[in-house]
Amino acid sequence: MRPVVRSLPTPEAEALLELTRDLVEHEVLPRAGEMESRSEFPRELFRTLGKAGLLGLAYPEQDGGGGQPYEVYLQVLEELGRGWAGLAVGVSVHTLSCFPLAQWGSDEQRERWLPDLLGGELLGAYCLSEAASGSDAAALTTRAVRDGDDYVVDGAKAWVTHGGHADFYNLMVRTGGPGPAGISCLFADKHTPGLLPQPPEKKMGMRSSPTATILLEGARVPADRLIAAEGEGFRIAMSALDGGRLGIAAVAVGVAQAALELSVSYAKERKQFGKAIASFQGVEFMLADMATQIEAARALYLTAARLKDAGRPYGPQASMAKLFATDTAMKVTTDAIQVLGGAGFVEDFAAERYFREAKVMQIFEGTNQVQRLVVGRSLTRG
Amino acid sequence: MNIVVLVKQVPDTWAERKLNEGDKTLDRASVDVVMNEIDEYAVEEALRIKEAQGGEVTILTMGPERAVETIRKALSMGADKAVHLSDEALKGSDAVQTSYALGKVLETLEYDLVIVGSEATDSRMATMGALLSERLGQPQLTGARKVTAEGGTVTIERQTDDGYAVVEASTPAIISVMEKINEPRYPSFKGIMAAKSKPLTTLSVGDAGVDEGQVGLAAAPSQVVEFSNKPPRQAGQIVKDEGDGGTKIAEYLASQKFV
Ligand SMILES: Cc1cc2nc3c(=O)[nH]c(=O)nc-3n(C[C@H](O)[C@H](O)[C@@H](O)COP(=O)(O)OP(=O)(O)OC[C@H]3O[C@@H](n4cnc5c(N)ncnc54)[C@H](O)[C@@H]3O)c2cc1C
Ligand SMILES: Cc1cc2nc3c(=O)[nH]c(=O)nc-3n(C[C@H](O)[C@H](O)[C@H](O)COP(=O)(O)OP(=O)(O)OC[C@H]3O[C@@H](n4cnc5c(N)ncnc54)[C@H](O)[C@@H]3O)c2cc1C
Numbered sequence A: 001m002r003p004v005v006r007s008l009p010t011p012e013a014e015a016l017l018e019l020t021r022d023l024v025e026h027e028v029l030p031r032a033g034e035m036e037s038r039s040e041f042p043r044e045l046f047r048t049l050g051k052a053g054l055l056g057l058a059y060p061e062q063d064g065g066g067g068q069p070y071e072v073y074l075q076v077l078e079e080l081g082r083g084w085a086g087l088a089v090g091v092s093v094h095t096l097s098c099f100p101l102a103q104w105g106s107d108e109q110r111e112r113w114l115p116d117l118l119g120g121e122l123l124g125a126y127c128l129s130e131a132a133s134g135s136d137a138a139a140l141t142t143r144a145v146r147d148g149d150d151y152v153v154d155g156a157k158a159w160v161t162h163g164g165h166a167d168f169y170n171l172m173v174r175t176g177g178p179g180p181a182g183i184s185c186l187f188a189d190k191h192t193p194g195l196l197p198q199p200p201e202k203k204m205g206m207r208s209s210p211t212a213t214i215l216l217e218g219a220r221v222p223a224d225r226l227i228a229a230e231g232e233g234f235r236i237a238m239s240a241l242d243g244g245r246l247g248i249a250a251v252a253v254g255v256a257q258a259a260l261e262l263s264v265s266y267a268k269e270r271k272q273f274g275k276a277i278a279s280f281q282g283v284e285f286m287l288a289d290m291a292t293q294i295e296a297a298r299a300l301y302l303t304a305a306r307l308k309d310a311g312r313p314y315g316p317q318a319s320m321a322k323l324f325a326t327d328t329a330m331k332v333t334t335d336a337i338q339v340l341g342g343a344g345f346v347e348d349f350a351a352e353r354y355f356r357e358a359k360v361m362q363i364f365e366g367t368n369q370v371q372r373l374v375v376g377r378s379l380t381r382g
Numbered sequence B: 001m002n003i004v005v006l007v008k009q010v011p012d013t014w015a016e017r018k019l020n021e022g023d024k025t026l027d028r029a030s031v032d033v034v035m036n037e038i039d040e041y042a043v044e045e046a047l048r049i050k051e052a053q054g055g056e057v058t059i060l061t062m063g064p065e066r067a068v069e070t071i072r073k074a075l076s077m078g079a080d081k082a083v084h085l086s087d088e089a090l091k092g093s094d095a096v097q098t099s100y101a102l103g104k105v106l107e108t109l110e111y112d113l114v115i116v117g118s119e120a121t122d123s124r125m126a127t128m129g130a131l132l133s134e135r136l137g138q139p140q141l142t143g144a145r146k147v148t149a150e151g152g153t154v155t156i157e158r159q160t161d162d163g164y165a166v167v168e169a170s171t172p173a174i175i176s177v178m179e180k181i182n183e184p185r186y187p188s189f190k191g192i193m194a195a196k197s198k199p200l201t202t203l204s205v206g207d208a209g210v211d212e213g214q215v216g217l218a219a220a221p222s223q224v225v226e227f228s229n230k231p232p233r234q235a236g237q238i239v240k241d242e243g244d245g246g247t248k249i250a251e252y253l254a255s256q257k258f259v
Helices: A011-037 A043-052 A070-083 A085-104 A107-119 A233-269 A281-309 A315-345 A351-361 A368-380 B037-053 B065-077 B095-107 B128-136 B189-195 B245-255
Strands: A124-127 A143-147 A150-161 A168-174 A183-189 A195-197 A211-222 B003-006 B009-011 B033-035 B057-062 B081-085 B113-117 B140-150 B153-160 B163-170 B173-177 B200-203
Touching (some): A011 A070, A085 A233, A085 A351, A168 A211, A281 A315, A315 A351, A315 A368, B003 B037, B009 B065, B033 B037, B037 B057, B037 B065, B037 B113, B037 B140, B057 B065, B057 B095, B065 B200, B095 B128, B128 B140, B140 B163
Parallel strands (some): A124 A168, B140 B173
Antiparallel strands (some): A143 A150, A195 A211
């Protein structure tokens, strides 16, 4: 199939997308299947992307970023997702992990750490969820107590993407009373004493992307690593997630696009009853529906991105995009297996992998029920 | 250390390549084009030397207008500037003429090293370094898998069948490199942006002091007289196993001199 037709705002965005496709073609696609089945984290590939400038795209150039609007950054993520969901989610999570410091950090903190974060050598993690607080994130219980020049942190953050591999961790911790107002954000180094990554989870998909619990046992985080002020943590975490959700939407569209491309090429090759199965209307209409939903999902995340780029509120649109794009990815990857028949159910083709990858996208960065909650509230309580 | 890297644009190695029926030159218009692969290694090596020792890397390309895309790629990898020799009069030039034209441009540039690829994938003469060495009267070191340049001396490790030889020359010198030498980098996004404002000089044959009468198809000392397409693939031979399948396969392999 021809590459996706995009309307990009600048020639530099065109060049960026071309570079991305080049990297996907030569560095990502040849590795994805193998490393995914071995649950191997492609740390070197992140460095390659970092050197190419893809790990800080959405941040200002003066901070060491790529100075790209979200509209462009997300389309880069989509192309990466088309190549390898685990990798693209990693880029999205890294980008999200830079947000607290970039947006809320003091000038001194930003000068000290931001260039390294955006420069491509380092990888970040974002620790909000806990075992007992997922959707109800504000109920988190990991505690941080000020002791001299440090915070001493005790508790456990669950489901941390890049846990054990990240160079820095954004820890959402409780410094005050219950509820959102008691939460703060600490920007912790991986070498923090008492910050203990646990063995990675064994997942049904996206196995190359490590997910682990981070135990915090009297972990001492220097107090100059508090982002903004005590009590601001929940606001920081939620504002980071608005952008992060758009990232997941874009990756989901990429996975769906990959599933569509596989389905189309298979349907044109595979013959039954003496004809290519693509020539049966029952199959061709399925392909048409897949393509239509993908295009709609793409349009939706781009609408939200353009609002964000224009500095306008975009929270509900980001939730709609995440909800619709990930539900679309689930449906399209399910149909892709159907188009391939038995071949869709075995590991020789990537269809079953796409399907397993799509599933988690309906869950993390706010389940799709939570997205509906956000959209619903914007309608009834605005 | 100032370095000139010779970079050629060639048809994509994976594309089907054709000669034009009429003048029997390579059809460069209707195919996807890329930087000659080994030239990426040449650019990378130049950049590494520059990053270690300072100096400037200049790209020199002879080719049609669209070769600018390839030049841009070299600039976005990190080269500092480029010279593009481009003129209809050059079309169809053979290796000897190409070396004459490239040599003319090199005479106007200041450099310590010229780095070329060991071979272009389209025409595969593997002679450009030698031809330029002769024309410029500068030493040539071929097949480098490692380069060290210091003071007025350049030393290479030249790959051989059973090891390597260490060869040395005074600068300015011409070096050809092979794939083992390094792993070429991807251009970075910032590099792509920066490349747009890097100096790129386009020269006609007149600008370069190249005598128009000595270049181009009509004046070429060597001419492609005739060519034919690769024969279509033959249908495979099917061996039916009637207890003697192994023997038949062995006989076939022997007949094809595989065993
Ligand atoms: C199918 C075909 C057959 C040909 N047969 C002959 C022939 O028999 N005799 C003959 O004299 N010519 C022939 N030519 C033409 C000639 O080879 C090329 O036009 C000329 O560029 C030099 O040869 P090369 O590219 O093979 O160089 P090589 O010596 O193989 O290339 C080595 C290196 O030289 C540099 N280089 C080569 N060309 C350029 C360039 N244009 N600009 C910048 N750097 C460059 C690159 O660094 C390259 O890696 C043929 C061309 C084709 C397409
Ligand atoms: C692979 C992976 C990577 C992850 N990476 C990270 C990470 O890097 N950082 C991080 O902080 N977290 C991460 N998470 C955690 C993820 O964000 C949570 O799993 C998610 O928010 C859901 O929380 P939960 O699993 O506790 O489910 P629960 O909140 O227990 O939800 C269970 C079910 O109940 C539904 N539900 C809950 N509340 C409501 C409600 N009010 N109305 C309707 N339905 C509701 C949910 O939609 C869901 O269907 C990751 C998770 C996975 C699987």
